[in-house]
Amino acid sequence: MKLEVKNLCYSYGDGDALKGIDLEVAEGEFVGLIGPNGSGKSTALKNIYRGLKPDSGSILLDGEDLLTMPFKKSALKMAVVGQENEVPFDFMVEEIVAMGRSPHKKLFEIDNEDDKYMVHHALEHLGMENMAKKNYLHLSGGEKQRVLIARAVAQESDFYILDEPTNHLDISYQMQIFDFIRRLNVTVLSAIHDLNMAALYCDRLYVLKNGEIVLSGTPEEVLTEENIMNVYGVRSSVTTNPITGKVSITFLPAGINK
Amino acid sequence: MKLKKIFNRENPNLLAIVIILIVLAVVTMIVATGLGPVSVSPQNTAKILISQIPGCNNLFEPTWTRVEYNIVIGLRIPRVCLGMIVGASLAVCGVTMQALVRNNLADPFILGVSSGAAAFATLGMLFGVFSFLGTYSLSISAFIGSAVTIIFVYMISRVRGRINITQLLLSGVAISMIMDGLTQIIKLSAPNALGLHNAEFWMSGSLAGAKWAYLKLPLIVLIICMIFLQINYRGLNVLLLGEETAGALGVNVKLLQKELVLVASLMAGVTIAVSGTIGFVGLMVPHFTRLLVGGDHRKVLPISALLGGILVVWVDVVARMLIAPEELPVGILTAIIGGPLFIYMLKRQTKEK
Structure with missing residues (x-):
C-alpha cells in the first residue's frame, strides 16, 4: 500500500474540519477526492502532504510513519501540485522548477549538471523548454500550473498529490494536464472539482462531505444520480458514454424533468 | 558590453x-x-x-x-567599517524578513523592529537589567526587543495561516509608534541615564560615535548569520512558494521560520545597538539586488550584503558633508531616499493583486 490514512482528524480552531478520515491509495492507482466546497478536500490533502499537522490519526507512506519522517525524506517520496501559485518575487521558470531538486541536495551542495538536466528534461516533458528563462509572474494560469507540474517531475518522486490542479483553467488545459499526469505512470491522489473529469481519469473515488468520507468506490459505483443528489443536492442524469466507456454526468436545471 | x-x-x-x-x-x-x-x-x-x-x-x-x-x-x-557592517546586516536582515513574511515590503524599520530594539535597549540601560553581561548588555537588550517585535508583528498579521500584507504594515506602524513612545518617555524621565545614546540617536540613526570596540560583535553576528543563511538558501527560496508547498519540498517550515526570526532579530538588534535606526536599507537594497539578479537567495544574499554596506557608507559620507561642520543623522537621509521607493513598491504591489 502506497498511502494509508487512518482516523485523520484536523481542526482549524473553529469546529472540526476533518472528523476521522480513512483512505488508502495503492501503488499505481489514480485516486480522486471529490466533494462540495468546504467539505475538507484541501485540508485532507494538506495534512497528507505535511502542509498542516494532524490533530490525531496516523498516516503511513510506503509503510512508514509520515508524521515522524524527516521532511527531506517525505519530499523524495511525494510531490505536490497545489493551488497556491502566486510567488511574490521575481523568479525565472527554470528557477522555480529547480526548487523541485531541493530535497535531493545536501547541505553545502550546489546545483550540478544532473540537476540542470532534470530541470531541462522536466520542462521539455511539459513542452515548456522555450519558457525556461521567462519570468514566472508573467505566465498565464495554465502555464504556471504546467511549471508547477514540471517542478514535481524534477522532484523525481513516484507519488503525486494534486490539489485541484486544474481549477480556473479552461478545458484544453484541464485535459492536457490530466493526460500528462496519466502518462507519467505514477501513483496519484487528487482533489477534483469536476465530476466528469473525475470519472474520466480516476480509478477510485472518495467522497468527502462536512469533513467525513461518506462514499468510496469506482466512479461507476460512486457517481450515481442518487449519490449526487445526496452529496451535492442537485439532480442529474448519469449515463455511460459509448466512446469512453466511462460514466458521464449531465446536471439538470430546474424545470427539466426526467 | x-x-x-x-x-x-x-x-x-x-x-x-x-x-x-x-x-x-x-x-x-x-x-x-x-x-x-x-x-x-x-x-x-x-x-x-x-x-x-x-x-x-x-x-x-x-x-x-x-x-x-x-x-x-x-x-x-571605524566609522566606515561600521557603515559597511551595519549596511550589510540591515540589507541581509531585510532579505530574511522578506522571506519570512513572503513580501518584499518587509524591512526592520517599517515593521517596527528597529523601534522595538531601541525601546528595549533604552529600557535595559535605564534599569540595568542586563548589566551583568557587561559591554554587550545594550546589544542583548536590543536583540530581545527586535525578537519580541518580530514575533508580535508576525503573529498579528497572520490570518488563517497566511500573512496579510495590510495587517503586516499596519501592525508594524502601530508597534513602532508604541515603542517610540516608550523610548520618548524613558528619555524624558531619566535624561542622565542615557549618556551618549539619546533618544534622537535611536530614532534617526547615526554612525558618528563609531569606535573600534563597536565593530566586533556586529561583525561576528553578521558572519555567523550570513553563513547560516547561505547554507539554507534553498529553504529561503522554497519558503517563498508558500508554507504548505515548502513542507512538501522537504523543508521543515516551522523550524526554519523560528531560525529566521532568530537570525533577523540578532542582526537587527546588534546593529541597532551601535547605530540606532537606519531605515529602509533592508527595503531598498534587496529590491535593487533582485532587479539585478532575480530572486534566487544564493545570489541575493551576498550581493545584498555588499550593496548594503556600500550604500550606507556613501549615504554616511553625504550625511557628514552636506551641512558640514554639522552632521545629519544618516537615518534621515536613508528615509528620504527610501520612503518614496517604498511608496512606489506599495503602489506596484497593490496594482498586481
Whole structure:
C-alpha cells in the first residue's frame, strides 16, 4: 500500500474540519477526492502532504510513519501540485522548477549538471523548454500550473498529490494536464472539482462531505444520480458514454424533468 | 558590453559580480575614509592604511600629517567599517524578513523592529537589567526587543495561516509608534541615564560615535548569520512558494521560520545597538539586488550584503558633508531616499493583486 490514512482528524480552531478520515491509495492507482466546497478536500490533502499537522490519526507512506519522517525524506517520496501559485518575487521558470531538486541536495551542495538536466528534461516533458528563462509572474494560469507540474517531475518522486490542479483553467488545459499526469505512470491522489473529469481519469473515488468520507468506490459505483443528489443536492442524469466507456454526468436545471 | 554580460538577468555571473562588488567596497572604504569636513586624499588614506599592516609600516615616507593620521585611524576608519557592517546586516536582515513574511515590503524599520530594539535597549540601560553581561548588555537588550517585535508583528498579521500584507504594515506602524513612545518617555524621565545614546540617536540613526570596540560583535553576528543563511538558501527560496508547498519540498517550515526570526532579530538588534535606526536599507537594497539578479537567495544574499554596506557608507559620507561642520543623522537621509521607493513598491504591489 502506497498511502494509508487512518482516523485523520484536523481542526482549524473553529469546529472540526476533518472528523476521522480513512483512505488508502495503492501503488499505481489514480485516486480522486471529490466533494462540495468546504467539505475538507484541501485540508485532507494538506495534512497528507505535511502542509498542516494532524490533530490525531496516523498516516503511513510506503509503510512508514509520515508524521515522524524527516521532511527531506517525505519530499523524495511525494510531490505536490497545489493551488497556491502566486510567488511574490521575481523568479525565472527554470528557477522555480529547480526548487523541485531541493530535497535531493545536501547541505553545502550546489546545483550540478544532473540537476540542470532534470530541470531541462522536466520542462521539455511539459513542452515548456522555450519558457525556461521567462519570468514566472508573467505566465498565464495554465502555464504556471504546467511549471508547477514540471517542478514535481524534477522532484523525481513516484507519488503525486494534486490539489485541484486544474481549477480556473479552461478545458484544453484541464485535459492536457490530466493526460500528462496519466502518462507519467505514477501513483496519484487528487482533489477534483469536476465530476466528469473525475470519472474520466480516476480509478477510485472518495467522497468527502462536512469533513467525513461518506462514499468510496469506482466512479461507476460512486457517481450515481442518487449519490449526487445526496452529496451535492442537485439532480442529474448519469449515463455511460459509448466512446469512453466511462460514466458521464449531465446536471439538470430546474424545470427539466426526467 | 562585458558588464552587460556579467549582470545578465538570465544567467548572472555570481562570482564576477561578487568580485566587482568587493573591489567596489574596498575602493569605497578608502575614498570614503578620506571624505568629510576635513578631507584626506585617497593616496594618503591608502598609505596610512597600508602602513598599519604589520611588516609594511616603513613602506612609505610619511607624506601625511599627524592630524590626518588621527582622523583616519581614530575616527573615519571605524566609522566606515561600521557603515559597511551595519549596511550589510540591515540589507541581509531585510532579505530574511522578506522571506519570512513572503513580501518584499518587509524591512526592520517599517515593521517596527528597529523601534522595538531601541525601546528595549533604552529600557535595559535605564534599569540595568542586563548589566551583568557587561559591554554587550545594550546589544542583548536590543536583540530581545527586535525578537519580541518580530514575533508580535508576525503573529498579528497572520490570518488563517497566511500573512496579510495590510495587517503586516499596519501592525508594524502601530508597534513602532508604541515603542517610540516608550523610548520618548524613558528619555524624558531619566535624561542622565542615557549618556551618549539619546533618544534622537535611536530614532534617526547615526554612525558618528563609531569606535573600534563597536565593530566586533556586529561583525561576528553578521558572519555567523550570513553563513547560516547561505547554507539554507534553498529553504529561503522554497519558503517563498508558500508554507504548505515548502513542507512538501522537504523543508521543515516551522523550524526554519523560528531560525529566521532568530537570525533577523540578532542582526537587527546588534546593529541597532551601535547605530540606532537606519531605515529602509533592508527595503531598498534587496529590491535593487533582485532587479539585478532575480530572486534566487544564493545570489541575493551576498550581493545584498555588499550593496548594503556600500550604500550606507556613501549615504554616511553625504550625511557628514552636506551641512558640514554639522552632521545629519544618516537615518534621515536613508528615509528620504527610501520612503518614496517604498511608496512606489506599495503602489506596484497593490496594482498586481
